[in-house]
Amino acid sequence: MWRARKRQTAKGFTLLETMISLVILGVGVLGLAAMLADSLAYMQGSEYDFIAQQKAEEAAEAIYTAKYTNNATFAQLSNNTAANPAGLFLVPPQPLLVPGADGLVGTVADAGGNPDYIVYPGPDGKLGTADDVYESLGAFTRTIAISPVPGYTSLNQAVITVNYSTGRFTRTYTLTTYISAY
Numbered sequence: 001m002w003r004a005r006k007r008q009t010a011k012g013f014t015l016l017e018t019m020i021s022l023v024i025l026g027v028g029v030l031g032l033a034a035m036l037a038d039s040l041a042y043m044q045g046s047e048y049d050f051i052a053q054q055k056a057e058e059a060a061e062a063i064y065t066a067k068y069t070n071n072a073t074f075a076q077l078s079n080n081t082a083a084n085p086a087g088l089f090l091v092p093p094q095p096l097l098v099p100g101a102d103g104l105v106g107t108v109a110d111a112g113g114n115p116d117y118i119v120y121p122g123p124d125g126k127l128g129t130a131d132d133v134y135e136s137l138g139a140f141t142r143t144i145a146i147s148p149v150p151g152y153t154s155l156n157q158a159v160i161t162v163n164y165s166t167g168r169f170t171r172t173y174t175l176t177t178y179i180s181a182y
């Protein structure tokens with residue numbers, strides 16, 4: 001008996017469908033790669049975020065210490081301007097420098113000082129040995145702006161701003177605190 005066979009057509013992807021799928025997959029992979037690059041840059045910045053926070057808090061603590069140990073008067077805990085030459089703190093953004101003779105950060109005594117740095121343990125894993133690594137904080141600047149609080153003659157506001165660049169990002173950390181005359 002003679003039977004007619006049905007011819008089966010091959011089912012699968014055409015070349016055009018395969019190319020479109022590869023383009024869609026490529027766009028997705030490139031998007032993931034860009035997101036990975038941005039997240040790595042952000043992670044690098046998180047270390048600098050912490051350093052900025054600590055350097056702002058260091059400035060606030062130095063102000064409090066000077067005030068409450070009587071090393072500086074309430075009038076001196078202000079910005080150094082033409083109108084107030086007795087003020088200790090410099091007005092424009094300053095590089096992070098090792099504190100000068102007065103022990104305060106960001107003051108007139110720091111001018112011309114050495115750049116501040118962070119010390120990491122070296123290859124031996126021990127801090128305080130000859131192989132320690134010193135990282136300069138040259139990418140950081142700090143501004144200490146002290147102004148009177150309106151309506152209060154014995155209260156000043158201190159706004160400490162730390163700016164830094166990491167990769168293509170420029171970031172700012174701001175700490176606001178108050179200083180009392182008492």
